[in-house]
Amino acid sequence: MISQKITIKNPTGLHLRPAGLLCKEAMKYKSLITFTFEDCTANAKSVLSVLGACVKCGDEIELTCEGKDEQEAMDALITAISSGLGE
Numbered sequence: 001m002i003s004q005k006i007t008i009k010n011p012t013g014l015h016l017r018p019a020g021l022l023c024k025e026a027m028k029y030k031s032l033i034t035f036t037f038e039d040c041t042a043n044a045k046s047v048l049s050v051l052g053a054c055v056k057c058g059d060e061i062e063l064t065c066e067g068k069d070e071q072e073a074m075d076a077l078i079t080a081i082s083s084g085l086g087e
Contacts, residue, residue: 063078
């Protein structure tokens with residue numbers, strides 16, 4: 001299991017479009033991928049779970065990946081989030 005903190009840079013936070021892109025990227029991997037924000041843990045493979053976390057611009061999340069391809073998944077998700085998830 002690996003984890004890493006990252007700050008959300010999207011001006012509008014993780015609303016529907018970037019949440020969908022995050023989930024689409026997470027679904028490419030077999031690892032269990034979650035993130036923690038404040039007292040909420042969200043499944044990164046579920047759009048509703050990501051939206052329910054109410055993450056806004058400037059918020060820091062802790063991304064966790066656990067499984068055979070955890071490092072690949074972490075690298076891809078960190079890159080996607082750092083690039084602004086299409087925004």
